[in-house]
Amino acid sequence: MNNWNERFIYATFDEIKEGLTTDVYFTRTRRILEKNGLIDAVVHMEVTASKLPESYRWGVFAGLREVIKLLKGRKITLRSLPEGEIFTASDFSGIRVPVMTIEGPIGEFLELETPLLGFLASASGITTKAARVKKAAGEKIVLSFGARRQHPALAPFIEFYAYIGGADGVSAVLGAQALGIRATGTMPHSLMILFRAYKGDHTLAWIAFDEIIEKDVPRIVLADTFFDEVEESMLAADILGEKLYGVRLDTPGSRRGNFEDIIREVKWKLKARGFKDIKVIVSGGIDEERIPALVKAGADGFGVGASISTAPPIDFSMDITAVQKDGRWVPVAKRGKLSGRKEVYRCNNCLIDVVTLEGGEPPKCPKCGGEMRPLLETYIKEGVVIKEPPPAEEVRKRVLASIQKLEL
Structure with missing residues (x-):
């Protein structure tokens, strides 16, 4: 039992990894899912930015290395924007841009949604503000x-x-x-x-x-x-x-x-x-x-x-957009969210994004007609970390090169 009178009030590495910083409704959800045989249901969840802070035109995605530490050892697949990638809340047509996706049994990461979003919101907020100041x-x-x-x-x-x-x-x-x-x-x-x-x-x-x-x-x-x-x-x-x-x-x-x-x-x-x-x-x-x-x-x-x-955090949310049923993926999402597994493409010339359903042909840039590259990369595959973010200095160089092309 923690003695809060004898320790600083913060969560340790192990407490965060164990899901003890979660919102209580996730612990209650686990009990309900276990009772109804749904704790092993395989889901596809995506993380999107609901909005950027007022007056921001762009953000800098960060916190991925913390999320990898958080999910390491869990039987999931994690795809994400690279750390230091510029992003916007919506693509060229107004569709929310997934910055990260997680697939796996819901019970593997149910209680980790809260700290995951906290890592991304805080890290991306600080990194974005620092980039704006440096710009x-x-x-x-x-x-x-x-x-x-x-x-x-x-x-x-x-x-x-x-x-x-x-x-x-x-x-x-x-x-x-x-x-x-x-x-x-x-x-x-x-x-x-x-x-x-x-x-x-x-x-x-x-x-x-x-x-x-x-x-x-x-x-x-x-x-x-x-x-x-x-x-x-x-x-x-x-x-x-x-x-x-x-x-x-x-x-x-x-x-x-x-x-x-x-x-x-x-x-x-x-x-x-x-x-x-x-x-x-x-x-x-x-x-x-x-x-x-x-x-x-x-x-x-x-x-x-x-x-x-004390930079404003980026308002990320995490939602189920597909579930696995009878061996196939079934698109499903709450009202206001677009269902399905998605891919994100970017035109390097125009710096605009296009979100598509996964499995289709890569789109052409709607502005210049040029080729577009996929942005989401796999970092954890079926529980195994297969890629790590590069060192901080390398990410920093990437950010500095990117913001040269942007306006505040």
Whole structure:
């Protein structure tokens, strides 16, 4: 029996795998199906996005590697979009696009629908938001700083999928370990406050950072703790000289004037003093809507927190669309859903999708008449994992290449 007073309130790997995070109606459904001899009924279920968050034209599919871990050992067949694939809720004609299908006895995965949808909704939401932020930032640096805005157990998950979506670095230590990269970050205000309180001069914190921290870590000074951003940036440049890679501006909104004007002034005065290569990194309330104006003002990079880590989830649903009866597949679905086993095709030229019933001839692109490629790939076949998603770095490159062709 779990003692919830002695443990953090989160589900362990084993608890999730065992279906203990499911909605209670699935546990009740199991009892009913077992009593009526239907627990081994073979079904075809598809996952679709009911809708994308408001103003989104596209999403980035993610969370597949978590679903494979969840379903590993279950006697099912899993087909899915590749991780990092761009998707839309509907195809060219308005039909919902299946992003994943599962076939097998319903009892093999009944209680796992809830965590499966949770993995996809959260991972795809974070990855999509990170991709939108990176799209807005272009060649400028994007760093994920959002671990503190979510449950700490989710920190590696958030950072992993932020990086896949296009973030250039992540700050949470465990998240960086999951990715096999080095954690990226600057310094907290508390460091300068302690040096001012106990050493009499907060700029001594910058010197201490330079003396103690590994030389291959960029020297980025937080330049707004006590003085005006311009004044602290000048001080940092004078003290660290060519060692200074950049300054970070994180002024709270209550004390901040026009942020774009502050950036322009810092950049101008640094350049006027001969420090033309010092980068200006900004953080605090940054999202894809704010970034274009900040880039125009001269910002070189962005620390993005809650915008990514608390990104709106993608509203996925999972439905039976066919059942196996007397050795053949019988199309069946609830009202409002299209029955049957389906295939998804994409035109690489027009970037549009067409959903068809499985088994038919591949369609021609309705826009350009060109060839279309199937999108769904098999990852688990009759209980055996036959394919794994590629490493995070490879998926990230795929996402970055894809968003170059898209508009926000």
